[in-house]
Amino acid sequence: MSAAPQEESPDALRTLLRSFGQIVLQRNAATGACILAAWLVSDARLACAALTGAIAANVGAVLRGYDCNDTRDGLHGFNGALAALxxxxxxxxxxTAMAVAILAATAAAWLLGPWEQLLRSRGLGVYSSPCLLVTWAWLPFVHPALTHAAASGTVTWFDPLRGLLTGIAQTSFACSALAGALILGGIALSSMRAACFALLGAALATSLQWLAGANSASFDAGLLGFNGALVALAVADCGVLAALAGVGVSVALQQVAVFYGAPALTAPFVVATWTTRRLMRDTRRTRTNSPDRAPEDDAVVVHRKRTSRAALPER
Incomplete structure (x- = not known):
């Protein structure tokens, strides 16, 4: 009688941890465990929020009848976790935060199905866009004029490393160098190449925004690098040049949001990734159809697409 719950329990835990891992685009329970540890060392409230949001979103996905395999891969839980965070x-x-977290996570899960169909019909991935739509719906009622605090300060020789790691931590709403180190380590457990791209993206985005005149408070809080890290992770399968271009687009978008005082959150990451991947597809299509290049066999193209999805699940 008790065998079924014992068998389902590890699978449920793995699903929950994969939901956390998908926040940094990794279908890996060990990555999710490292992210959970990062929340605990940064702020226990974040760990409670993520657990609440992921569970609510996964339950919502089951009630909506979504694909169970996608749920087990964490694709239905991570937007709920982000919405709760x-x-x-x-x-x-x-x-109040708990009530909003449960409602927002459930709404993100229910929105995912039709929103994903709309985006995929245009060749776009979902990423964290459901969380953005849900959060923007309630955020003006809580913070009518939300802006990051501006402050000036002196950066010492050790601060760049701390700011870089904190930027990686901010991919999951955490805010400490230790949390960033745990998340980076979790990504490395899934893919060392992905960890290198995340570090590269965070470093480039942080450097560009610092040169553009970002203040020390934003630097120390890691607000300059997290979108760059996420973009680099999302387009890592397209190569280094694509990652650099995507990070540049995300920096430009984040600067525009800062100028207008808008709560961009991960919108620069999402839009920059959409733009970069669309440009890469158009470029590849142009080269394939050029007269001086023979078209690739359909089987090769299909295999490449499957390999790309397996290496880096498009969210």
Missing amino acids: AAFTFISDDA
């Missing part, structure tokens, strides 16, 4: 980040009252 946003609620606990911007709402100080725990009771």
Whole structure:
């Protein structure tokens, strides 16, 4: 009688951890465990928020009848976790934050199906866009004029490393160098190449925004590098040049958002990834159809697409 729950329990835990791992585009329970540890060392409220959001989103996905394999891969839970993390980040009252977190996570899960169909019909991935739509829906009622605090300060020789790691931590709403190191280590457990791309993206984005005049408070909080790290992870399968271009686009978008005082969150990452991957597809299509180059066999193209999805699940 008790065998079934014992068999399902490890699978449920693995699904939950994979949901956390998908925040940094890794279908890996060990990566998710490292991210959970990062939340715990940064702020226990974040760990509670992510657990609440992922569970609510996964339950919502089951009720909606979504593909069970995608649920087990964490593709239905990570947007719920992000939506709940946003609620606990911007709402100080725990009771209110919990209520908003559950509602937002469930809404993100229910929105995912039709929104994913719309995006895929245009050749676009989902990424964290459901979380963005849901969060932007309630955020103006909590913070009518949300802007990051501006401050000036002196950067010492050790601060760049701390700011870089904190930027990686901010991919999951955490805010400490130790949390960033844990998340980077978790990515490395899944793919050393992905970890290198995340580090490269965070470093480039942080450097460009610092040169553009970003303040020390944003630098120390890691607000300059997280979108760059996510873009580099998302387009890693397209090569280094594509990653560099995508990071550049994300920096430009984030600078525009800062100028207008808009809460961009991960929107620069999402839009930059869409733009970069679309440009790469158009370039590849142009080269394939050029007269001086023989078209590739359909089987080769299909194999490449399957390999790309297996190496880096498109969210």
